[in-house]
Amino acid sequence: MQGGEASAFRRYQCERVPPSYRITLMRVRHEAGELRSEEDLVSELWQGVLWGALLSIPIGIIVNVASPTIIRSLDSQNSRAAAKRSAEDQEFRAAAALLAKDRSAFYTLLLESLLRIAFVSAIFGALAGVLALVGQLLPSLLEMTYLGSFGWGIEAIPSLVFAASQLAALIGTILVLNIARQAVTLIREVRKPRDGA
Numbered sequence: 001m002q003g004g005e006a007s008a009f010r011r012y013q014c015e016r017v018p019p020s021y022r023i024t025l026m027r028v029r030h031e032a033g034e035l036r037s038e039e040d041l042v043s044e045l046w047q048g049v050l051w052g053a054l055l056s057i058p059i060g061i062i063v064n065v066a067s068p069t070i071i072r073s074l075d076s077q078n079s080r081a082a083a084k085r086s087a088e089d090q091e092f093r094a095a096a097a098l099l100a101k102d103r104s105a106f107y108t109l110l111l112e113s114l115l116r117i118a119f120v121s122a123i124f125g126a127l128a129g130v131l132a133l134v135g136q137l138l139p140s141l142l143e144m145t146y147l148g149s150f151g152w153g154i155e156a157i158p159s160l161v162f163a164a165s166q167l168a169a170l171i172g173t174i175l176v177l178n179i180a181r182q183a184v185t186l187i188r189e190v191r192k193p194r195d196g197a
Helices: 003-016 019-032 038-101 103-144 154-196
Strands: none
Touching: 038 103, 038 154, 103 154
């Protein structure tokens, strides 16, 4: 193609491109500062392919050599964890069987769980309440002592104290749920032999 025909052909191709793509293409060319020739683009493509091939082959070999060792270590960890879970499950079932025979010990254990729930709720509730109160009072205290005028991010302190209050409430809730979950699991296990009888 001659120079004039080539530019006419490029204009024809640009007219077929959607306007949003044309704008993006022009923006990219403008930000780049210069248009790259096709030879440069092809050269960069082949350089990328070459680097990819050079790096992927050693990485693939290393992965294939290391995979069996990693798989064996994971399998041994899984088998140890499974054996530990199995032993804990057997101990739990044995304790539940003993508690099913001795109802007073069972009720004492449930009462202990309830007391632990109440204690954890009270401790973390008090902590969350104190932190919320301090977070509420801090802006006024900072204004009264002129500490708020120094900057240093002091304005963020009340927000951080409120966040700590929320965190304390969340931790307390998780602990209470964990204690309750253990108690409910124990109740279900103790009732199994009685329901089956």
